[in-house]
Amino acid sequence: MTHGFNPLGDGPVRLSTKTRELAWRYLSGGFAGRLVRAGDLMSGATGCPGADNQTRHAELAARLAASAPLEIVPEELLAGAAPFMEATEHLIPGWPGMGSISHTTVDFGDAVAKGLSGLEAELAELNRRESDPGRAGFRRALLTAAGAMRTWMWRYAAAYEDMAENCGDDGAGREFFFDISAVLRRLMTAPPSNFREALQSFWLFFEFQRLCGNWSGLGRFDLILGKYLERDLASGAITPGFARELVAHFWIKGTEWCHGLRAGSRFAPGSGDAQVYQNIILGGIDPATGLPVENAVTFLVLDVIEELHISDYPVAVRVGPGTSEQLLRRIAEVQLCGGGIVSIYNEPVVLAGLRGLGIPERQALSFTNDGCWEVIVPGRTNFGYRPFDALIALQRVLFPPRGMNSFESLYAGFTGELAKMCDDLRDSIEAEFYTGRCSHPAAVLSLLMPSCRESGRSYCDFGAEYTVRAIHAGGLPDVANSLLAIKKYVFDEKRLTLAELSAVLENDWHGAEALRREIVRDLICYGNDDDAADAMMLRVFNDYTAIVAARSKVRDVLVPCGVSTFGREIEFARRRKAVAFGRFAGEYLAPNLSPTPGTGRLPLTAAIRSYCKMDFTRTPNGCPLDLRLEAGIRGTGDAAAAVVELLRGFIKLGGFYLQLDTVSVEMLREARRDPDRFPNLVVRISGWSARFATLSGEWQEMIINRAAGESRS
Amino acid sequence: MSGVVFDIAGFSLRDGPGIRTAVFLKGCPLRCVWCHNPESQNLAPELFFEPEKCAGCGKCRTVDCPVNFDRANCVGCGRCAAVCVYGARRIIGRRMTAAEVLAAVRRDVPFYGASGGMTLSGGEPLFQFDFALELLKLAAAEKIGTTVVETCGELPTEHLLAAAEYVELFYFDLKAADPGLHRRLTGRGNRTIIGNLEALAGTGARIKVRCPVIPGCNDAPAELEAVRRIVSGFGLGAVEFLPSNPAAAAKYAGLNRSYPAGSGRGSTFSGAADSSGAALTGPVSSPKRTDGSSGTPE
Numbered sequence A: 001m002t003h004g005f006n007p008l009g010d011g012p013v014r015l016s017t018k019t020r021e022l023a024w025r026y027l028s029g030g031f032a033g034r035l036v037r038a039g040d041l042m043s044g045a046t047g048c049p050g051a052d053n054q055t056r057h058a059e060l061a062a063r064l065a066a067s068a069p070l071e072i073v074p075e076e077l078l079a080g081a082a083p084f085m086e087a088t089e090h091l092i093p094g095w096p097g098m099g100s101i102s103h104t105t106v107d108f109g110d111a112v113a114k115g116l117s118g119l120e121a122e123l124a125e126l127n128r129r130e131s132d133p134g135r136a137g138f139r140r141a142l143l144t145a146a147g148a149m150r151t152w153m154w155r156y157a158a159a160y161e162d163m164a165e166n167c168g169d170d171g172a173g174r175e176f177f178f179d180i181s182a183v184l185r186r187l188m189t190a191p192p193s194n195f196r197e198a199l200q201s202f203w204l205f206f207e208f209q210r211l212c213g214n215w216s217g218l219g220r221f222d223l224i225l226g227k228y229l230e231r232d233l234a235s236g237a238i239t240p241g242f243a244r245e246l247v248a249h250f251w252i253k254g255t256e257w258c259h260g261l262r263a264g265s266r267f268a269p270g271s272g273d274a275q276v277y278q279n280i281i282l283g284g285i286d287p288a289t290g291l292p293v294e295n296a297v298t299f300l301v302l303d304v305i306e307e308l309h310i311s312d313y314p315v316a317v318r319v320g321p322g323t324s325e326q327l328l329r330r331i332a333e334v335q336l337c338g339g340g341i342v343s344i345y346n347e348p349v350v351l352a353g354l355r356g357l358g359i360p361e362r363q364a365l366s367f368t369n370d371g372c373w374e375v376i377v378p379g380r381t382n383f384g385y386r387p388f389d390a391l392i393a394l395q396r397v398l399f400p401p402r403g404m405n406s407f408e409s410l411y412a413g414f415t416g417e418l419a420k421m422c423d424d425l426r427d428s429i430e431a432e433f434y435t436g437r438c439s440h441p442a443a444v445l446s447l448l449m450p451s452c453r454e455s456g457r458s459y460c461d462f463g464a465e466y467t468v469r470a471i472h473a474g475g476l477p478d479v480a481n482s483l484l485a486i487k488k489y490v491f492d493e494k495r496l497t498l499a500e501l502s503a504v505l506e507n508d509w510h511g512a513e514a515l516r517r518e519i520v521r522d523l524i525c526y527g528n529d530d531d532a533a534d535a536m537m538l539r540v541f542n543d544y545t546a547i548v549a550a551r552s553k554v555r556d557v558l559v560p561c562g563v564s565t566f567g568r569e570i571e572f573a574r575r576r577k578a579v580a581f582g583r584f585a586g587e588y589l590a591p592n593l594s595p596t597p598g599t600g601r602l603p604l605t606a607a608i609r610s611y612c613k614m615d616f617t618r619t620p621n622g623c624p625l626d627l628r629l630e631a632g633i634r635g636t637g638d639a640a641a642a643v644v645e646l647l648r649g650f651i652k653l654g655g656f657y658l659q660l661d662t663v664s665v666e667m668l669r670e671a672r673r674d675p676d677r678f679p680n681l682v683v684r685i686s687g688w689s690a691r692f693a694t695l696s697g698e699w700q701e702m703i704i705n706r707a708a709g710e711s712r713s
Numbered sequence B: 001m002s003g004v005v006f007d008i009a010g011f012s013l014r015d016g017p018g019i020r021t022a023v024f025l026k027g028c029p030l031r032c033v034w035c036h037n038p039e040s041q042n043l044a045p046e047l048f049f050e051p052e053k054c055a056g057c058g059k060c061r062t063v064d065c066p067v068n069f070d071r072a073n074c075v076g077c078g079r080c081a082a083v084c085v086y087g088a089r090r091i092i093g094r095r096m097t098a099a100e101v102l103a104a105v106r107r108d109v110p111f112y113g114a115s116g117g118m119t120l121s122g123g124e125p126l127f128q129f130d131f132a133l134e135l136l137k138l139a140a141a142e143k144i145g146t147t148v149v150e151t152c153g154e155l156p157t158e159h160l161l162a163a164a165e166y167v168e169l170f171y172f173d174l175k176a177a178d179p180g181l182h183r184r185l186t187g188r189g190n191r192t193i194i195g196n197l198e199a200l201a202g203t204g205a206r207i208k209v210r211c212p213v214i215p216g217c218n219d220a221p222a223e224l225e226a227v228r229r230i231v232s233g234f235g236l237g238a239v240e241f242l243p244s245n246p247a248a249a250a251k252y253a254g255l256n257r258s259y260p261a262g263s264g265r266g267s268t269f270s271g272a273a274d275s276s277g278a279a280l281t282g283p284v285s286s287p288k289r290t291d292g293s294s295g296t297p298e
Ligand code: SF4
Pocket: A048, A049, A050, A051
């Protein structure tokens, strides 16, 4: 049987029927039923009640590892599963009510290269030289966590051996299961020696932290695994076809938590069942060599995404001067498949931003993200961000209007409010870290963080070399558009006073429909490559970024600047009154630094040009542009070549991060009416993609509104 | 130098290779019965009215209309459109200088790469010959991507050949081989067009010949074969036969014109289009319905 994976139309078939069948079963929820609850493993636990949280956490990990149901699907090439329901809810399984950790990427490259035994040896060595009992104790907890992982691997190895022995006369089956168990046994004592072992090792480390409830991003997949595969391909130890099957299994197993139940759960209300911050980075400069990474793994990943349309690992490619034509072309082809699964960073701009923050070159070169798109140094960063709606700062000076007699005084009032909001956020950051030491259980993630092992401190307690709480403004384009309208109609043309406008907006344009229509018809907003409009955007952007940069540290916490909304347009909308550029109260406005939907008069190249007028080294934590291509362009001439030029233009003009999706608005509308017909319809949200059917109605509406408001090509 | 432009469409992937900016110039010597862009046919800017957008606010009636709202004699001054904030009344066509057009085209230079650039379309882009030639020369002088022209071929041969010096690729329409059929479909015979195609082919220009195929109009196998023969006789490659449908009637209604292709898809066209395109009255559009001068929603 052949399955269609992509509702916009499938591409070439390269994978085996077996693997495609497996993907189909996962994606149609065939494995959802096997998620179980760990319940309470803390009360009555044998561990010492006086022990610190990291020790208790490591001991809990040992209990989870010893008791987790083993999930063995006979046709799978990779072993290991994370079947606890609590983990999918952002909780630590077995520790009732205890939240787990997300929004970071540990150093899987380091873990794979050293192997579990290498990590243990390193911890033992560090403790031999340790004089501080607290740090030594912490490392012992990490050793316990490592031991837990070994237990878990051992249980799998034994189970696969049992499977092999139960194969009877089926020689091929025996060999298949023995192979897997042999890989597991080797990885218990040594680092991987080939691609298959390296991939299995990566999967085990990733999966073990998921087993314990954490949501780390994966990081630089092709940099970590490429050397193993290139070596095996050169020696003929593996075929490209089999390597692709292995990578496909990594992608398929990554959908294991998608049970469709998360819509409405308290952690990700409605934002889709795949928002678990497990981003993968491809391409970019290798800090060890200074050369661009592009290898067989890079291309196999894109093959798999193209064929199976799996969006659970959002992929971001670091595009720089060294990126090949061939890779750009593959990115474009996959982007045209829809789902917005592959996005791009402009590497030189990201690097310049990190240098500006004082990050040493080699660490800057290693950058990944927190699982969405916020830029971090992997394995060394405790990350979080503080979002706020910048439009509220403007509302504070408009309702009631503060005796403003010039545009400049209004503007100064706005930036004053903006600065206050940022100060409040800094206070909350200070309160988070300096009202006492954070003892949040983080032993498992700390094990995979080189800087936690080195420092002997936990992830949450400044064990990470960088503790980062970024400030993220949303709504900046809406602020700029509002200011443009106020300047033009109140101060330049004097069509009404600020007090009158304020009253009109307070009344949601009631009684002023003709004026509202006129503004919508005539006001050229940000995003149309209009010099005046974009100058206002630039002014707002520069003032906001300067306010954040003025104090980029709260004691030891780094506070870099970013711009985001993710899906927060929904939550922002509830507090928003009508805006001066002609929109009603409560409308879903601009995502990230993208133009406000419905304000575009020109096609998306104009939006790129407008956006690129900002200097994104001022937003080192990130500032995305979201764009959508109408699915109809898939049929025109060489659409991929055109998308390549679009990407190149974005890079040339100095953009930061581009999330390009290909959507059929019509299909989205149909899917809103009848979700069951489009189970695998995937849309980019921001930093992650979601299966449309698993979004709540509110989110579906926002996505349609965004896409319909933007499709102007 | 200036000309009348009815649209500039950026990020166009359908008007030639790569990412293109298509500049649509107003004015066309033909009146094809299926024409999808009737607003491109007349050279002068003209009023377009969409009754479904009209809110009946009456604002348009307050302006000083030079023809006292007699739509048939509307001179396209745009006064009524300027006050219509609902967008029901718009003026199609804007006088722009060549420098203004080039400035719009230049904006997408970062995206043109090796293959993209400016496409002149219409209407018939070479109908405003001096203006079009100026645009082509400026784009060539600045090396703005590659330049494409979409022509219907009905124009003085010397114009076509002069333009060809600055054009990378022509899309050349040949709508029918039979002169009588061609006249019935477009209002003119095809002698000039075929002659121009031959002359242009003789210069070695890159040409892609296209033939819109309208069911019931020009889709007889013998007719298509004849088109193919003419084109291959000039040593040109395969003809691209584009399946087309008669245009939507609404655009004609918006221009206060009757719809030449009858009442719908697949209808057999048998009448003749005169140069005003108004010989046939389709049942969809009565002149009354398109008249917004009453100032009430209709
Ligand atoms: S952790 Fe300390 S208090 Fe607890 S059992 Fe061990 S030695 Fe005793």
